Amino acid sequence: MTDWTRRQICGVAGGVLATVATPHVGRSQNGPRVVVIGGGIGGATVARYLGDLRTVDVTLVEPKRRYITCFFSNLYLAGLRSLTSLTFGFEALVERHGVKVIHQAATAVDPDTKTVTLQSGEKLVYDRLVVAPGIAFASGTIGNYDASTAEVMPHAWNAGPQSELLRRQLESMEDGGVFVIVAPPNPFRCPPAPYERASLVAYYFKQFKPRSKIIVVDAKDSFSGQELFQESWGRHYPGMIEWLPSQFTGAVKAVDVAARLVVTEGETFNAAVANVIPAQKAGLIAEQAGLTDVSGWCPVDPVTFESTLRPGIHVVGDAIVGGDMPKSAFSANSQAKACAFAIAAAFRGSQHFPPHLFNSCYTFMAPDDAFTNAITFAAEDGKIKATRTFMSKLGESPEVRRRTAHQAVGWYSAFTTDVFGGGS
Known part of the structure; x- marks a missing residue:
């Protein structure tokens, strides 16, 4: 090339x-x-x-x-x-x-x-x-996740009502809450998009919810444009975005919709808002x-x-x-x-x-x-x-x-x- x-x-x-x-x-x-x-x-x-x-x-x-x-x-x-x-x-x-x-x-x-x-x-x-x-x-890749889960933990991977739902949840989230993004395994639509989403939501938080955090729980150990994103995260949103590769967490194994929990092999995350993007x-x-x-x-x-x-x-x-x-x-x-x-x-x-x-x-x-x-x-x-x-x-x-x-x-x-x- x-x-x-x-x-x-x-x-x-x-x-x-x-x-x-x-x-x-x-x-x-x-x-x-x-x-x-x-x-x-x-x-x-x-x-x-x-x-x-x-x-x-x-x-x-x-x-x-x-x-x-x-x-x-x-x-x-x-x-x-x-x-x-x-x-x-x-x-x-x-x-x-x-x-x-x-x-x-x-x-x-x-x-x-x-x-x-x-x-x-x-x-x-x-x-x-x-x-x-x-x-x-793809079904069966995340425990307890089905179509109904997306009405509470939206994927917003098809733009429209899912995007509106996620936007409302972010707007209603209290300052200091944690926004968890579950990034899918390869291959998937638009490889940079989960990390662009983290960036732009961080921009919104910086203005209106500056004590809030974003955790990206990834099914992968690297992602498209990683160095460019991490450089910009350090410049624009220091301390606000945490990216966790699969080798650290064992990836997401299940979700608990009622309790808003994202469960990995090694840790459970309590999310004020969860954006679960399946395989x-x-x-x-x-x-x-x-x-x-x-x-x-x-x-x-x-x-x-x-x-x-x-x-x-x-x-x-x-x-x-x-x-x-x-x-x-x-x-x-x-x-x-x-x-x-x-x-x-x-x-x-x-x-x-x-x-x-x-x-x-x-x-x-x-x-x-x-x-x-x-x-x-x-x-x-x-x-x-x-x-x-x-x-x-x-x-x-x-x-x-x-x-x-x-x-x-x-x-x-x-x-x-x-x-x-x-x-x-």
Whole structure:
């Protein structure tokens, strides 16, 4: 892997966002049929780019009428953004890109008959299927934890009501209380996010609950961007955030919801507020469709993103086995574009070239302190491997970090416009 300069890598990322396909006009009603399950970043991007071809009949199946981005939702927890500013609709996909949107859940996939069954019982026939199911939580990894636990110890890993619940709990917590974050094992959605959450909640505590503490009980012994986070924690929040690796605690074994206890192998933590983020796996529809392997994730061809288990079905986003590619919004967007181009080439019978894959991510440690990383990837030996990278450095000046935080706001606007064609 070779290093890139900030200017080079940001230029590449910006160029990717600016690559928008030809606007929709005059769709053929007799073209091949593509059904996309899941209207998150990966699914919406596939639908948009295939819709712009004008020769493909694209149907997006997504039960929610509004999508709230998980990325940047930690800013909401800190009181720095509203949920409305993170919320997007699907109207532009319909009006500008010719995508049909059905607001129902997909309940079953039959690869033999090439049909998707909806919650209403209606069946959609496809020529190609794209599944972008995001993540589900793996059961049985934390004792006494189930779906009902999240109503008391929220995960807030799907932005929306869970984010609002956690925000209310933080607001009502007495000064001097302990906020416990249970960080999950790898792999999981957005590797820096639990530690960004600790940082931004610490920013909130510093203003309004300065005697409070944050304990991160981790299932791992290291984490993404660790040195950058710990440098910033020492600068902004000395003594407020304690990170406990698995080797110190034996990781979380169970929770006691009634008593608000987080139990590890070696210690029990009494939490005023507990944010329990469980281990993760591919979304449930992927498992039902036979797209997951023993890992709980979906193996795919790294060039076309076609399932290696179910021909004719493609998978993009957090649900895949992504090699070096992290489970992130920008990764999902990049994979979705590659997938759309591969499907288009298959329909045309034309040659398909290996994709250029990218990830770009901004992480906040305070409102005016953010770091960034950007990586390019290539398909090599059947896997996705990192080829070039840029990451913010230790010891950067406050002015550099302020500029990075400012750039992050522009990145968010450009990125979500690329996916959804505009806000709510």
